[in-house]
Amino acid sequence: MSTHTKESFQKLVEEKLQRNRRKTMDNASDQDLYYAIAAVVTDEITPNWLATDQALKDNQTRQVYYLSMEFLIGRLIESNLQNCGMLTICNELLEDLGRSPDDVYKHEHDAGLGNGGLGRLAACFLDSMASLKYPGHGSGIRYRYGLFEQRIIHGNQVELPDYWLKEEYPWEIRKSDDALNVQFGGHVHMHKKQDDTLEFSYEGADVVVAVPYDVPVVGYQNNTVNSLRLWSAELPPQHESYEPNAENKYYHHLDHMRSVEQISGFLYPDDSNYEGKELRLKQQYFLVSATIQNIVRKYKRYMETPLSDFHKKVAIQINDTHPSLAVPELMRILMDQEGFSWDEAWEITRNTIAYTNHTTLSEALEKWPTDMIKSLLPRIYMIIDEINERFCKGIWFDHPELRETIPELAVIAEDQVHMARLAIVGSFSVNGVAKLHTEILKKQEMKNFYSLYPSKFNNKTNGITHRRWLLQVNPRLSSVITDAIGPQWISQPNKLIGLMRYSNDLPFLDKIEEVKRANKQDLAKVIKDRTGVIVNEDSIFDVQIKRLHEYKRQLLNIFHVIYLYNEIKENPSLDIVPRTFIFAAKAAPGYYMAKEVIKLIHHVASVVNYDKDIGDKIKVIFLENYNVSLAEKIIPAAEISEQISTASKEASGTGNMKMMMNGALTVGTLDGANIEIKDLVGNDNIFIFGLTSDEVLDYYKYGGYNANDLYRTDDRIRLVLDQLKHGRFGSQEIEFKDIYYHILTNNDPYFVLKDFDPYIESHELIERSYRYQRQWSRMSVTNIAYSGKFSSDRTIHEYASEIWKIQSQQ
């Protein structure tokens, strides 16, 4: 940890300005300063990075690799400064120099290499692994374009490419020496060896070079620096890959060149939805093959134990099924390159890989056409086929009671490879991400697998790093907390429970209220700068920020807004507590309904925000381009956290945890981790409403719900829907007819109408509670106090002790 003073720190920054930017403090731009500071931090990190790596080799430490197609990192400048113990002096220095730290730090472009929760979870896990000194590394893809940048034009979402590497990314180091080849296509040849075993060789494959870029993962003030290795796809050196010859493979060669460019070209912008695109399969295999080859190579170089002990020294966690080709790839390397028999290789593989399930949405379950895998990855297909044969035979003979269900269990069925099944069969651990989610996996979605492998299934409720999502983004609240209970909560987030002692302490509640007010003022300023709308700083800041998806039900939220609008129009003197409804959300580019909802929010905003009868009783704000940095600005100011998914659909959620930790009260369904929040804070400190997951699942199974009945019988619902149909909020008559018809003709598949009444009631209760500010603040403090459980430190301790069996490196 750094021992710099402001003066010595300034000197280092000046040196970097001079050497790297040819500037002095006087003529440096904010961008120059950003790069100079990042260079100082890098110097601070590097010795510890080398030492951490060396110690793992010296100690022959068992290590874990977290494989993920997504890492939604956001900016690193502040968290790296903080973790090196230099954030405070850096901020003070910049302020002394008359600079705004924010203006300097914003020159780091968000690393948006993820869609939403799943990618952000991976980033929080890296932070916790390093901060707890666990030997764990990330492995992902260095997409040239991250998640698209969202602009809103006339209420419509428009996507722009996110070229985050345009300016140099100061945290990465290219490691050309460690490049590896990944092969696609071609043919497999079998040879019988003298001892009658088979040998496989590949011919005519296209070679892609995987070049790693390493990003340091800095632990919190503990001298530990782990690695995030991001792979970039490149062409092999020209002379090796293409020689003019008689067969004239010129076009094939050009094709290959183009396709190599694409492999690490961009992140697929789809969340919770599966698309069987060949390029996506290539990306998955590219990540998996480079990572596993690298792990095996490293093992052989540095470990003294034989490769047959691989699983004793390595655990590989796969983040959803996206990297589940890790199973056949590890088999391939162990058999074809290292000479293991099938049984030996299977024993090692099955004891190395662990799988995290993130969703039960059927539209998100990955299934690849067998033909696609066969032609793109012929050897991998042979191995999957063999895994499937042996697995199905095993059931037939050893579990006759499950024979009937083989079509639902088989890894290959109806000409498709089912990736979740491959992951379950080839791993030693299958975990869900919240209690309810894991129960649904065991009792419904994966019932038969659960009866086959009961001990594989386990729960690891998600978490978030409280160092970023509280300490860093909400310095005001952090210092009030530290003043009250001391700084131990930073390394032991469960200590936040000590705040309960102050939940009736009036001077403390004053401070909590002051902090929220100041944070709301900050956000109000951001809103004014970005949208031009001036919001009432005394209104309730009611926040729903997350990917736009029908199951997350932003529609229910905006229906509530429309309902309130109608009420006030009906009775302009209505006494309501003013509200600011804040939305931020990206929709997948091809997701029509999601984009319609974004448009509806904007059209409602443009009616409500400028209606004289409404005044500042209601404002509707949509902040464009939701990403980690925007989340960091909104969350400290949130008072209501909208977590209103259709019960059973949100595996965990992590936005709910971030807002709870910053003192917002949740209005939510009994879904995902909301249930665990409720169990901690109690019913009096959360607003729970709506159908339960059992009720939802029963409706899906047995029917019995009719949306049209509600349309007919509930005047409020009919008014809202008719307004959509009749163009009340559109620039044209027909603007939102599709939403109207979608709900009524498809029988409201996400139960928006069904939950409408209890949702309105919850909001009426929220309004009554908010009028008693002291009571509200007590509830807020209770939420902060109990949020320690949702630190990803707790989650990572559980993974480490129950799945990975790794030790903290003290």
Ligand SMILES: *Cc1c(COP(=O)(O)O)cnc(C)c1O
């Ligand atoms: C936390 C986070 C998410 C996940 O939010 P949910 O409400 O759990 O869906 C998505 N995107 C960003 C940028 C986040 O920070």
